[in-house]
Amino acid sequence: MKFKDANTDTTFLDAMKDVTPLKDKNDKYTTRMQGQHQQTLAQQLKREALLKASRGEANYLSIEKVTPVDPLDFIGYKKEGVQDGVYKKLRLGQYAMDSTLNLQGMRFEEARDAVFDTVTENHKKGIRTLLIQHGLGKNTKPFPAFLKSYVNQWLPQMPEVLAFHSALKPHGGLSAVYVLLRKNADQKLANRELHRKK
Structure with missing residues (x-):
């Protein structure tokens, strides 16, 4: 198979010799970009929490020990x-x-x-x-x-x-x-x- 260059005829393989393969999805660049995205999402959630707190809307509902009720209890x-x-x-x-x-x-x-x-x-x-x-x-x-x-x-x-x-x-x-x-x-x-x- 021939590939027509501007000045000379070369084979397809010669024309492709300086082309590098696409990077794998799991390479360092992709992983770094995913990490940046996750960090940005975490920062966004933190900003939203701070905004709520500044408006006096911080969630104060306790996560401490709770007194269990029975599934069939009236509350x-x-x-x-x-x-x-x-x-x-x-x-x-x-x-x-x-x-x-x-x-x-x-x-x-x-x-x-x-x-x-x-x-x-x-x-x-x-x-x-x-x-x-x-x-x-x-x-x-x-x-x-x-x-x-x-x-x-x-x-x-x-x-x-x-x-x-x-x-x-x-x-x-x-x-x-x-x-x-x-x-x-x-x-x-x-x-x-x-x-x-x-």
Whole structure:
């Protein structure tokens, strides 16, 4: 086979003698580039965490020792000052659920961030009630009802949460909780204005 050069005829092999093969995917250059990308992603996550912290949104939900609950236990809580009638209505699922968060299948850190972010964002938006599906976790490690136990510990730590209680069967039963959030600043102002006009 002949290859036509500008000045002379040479064989194909002669023309290709100074061509170097493509580098393997696993060579040092590619690995270095992947490392740089991973470092950039880690830096980005760190920047996002710092930004959240600067806005007062650092996730303070505890990762320390938790008191385990049984997968088939009811869980519930209400802050001091929450009226019994309001809590009863929540327990009976009589509030419309404006938002739902499904934690099932999430890793621990993902679930922790999801609870924190969902409650915080819903409170800002003025959403008052939500459903969190934590699952029963009968076979979870290191102990049964692992996420359920942490949800039971996390929710009372959040100032936005007024009360929560295990859901009724149509909404997931013992694998989910109804959560009642306090009014945000705008809702409180609107409420004061309404009472002032009366």
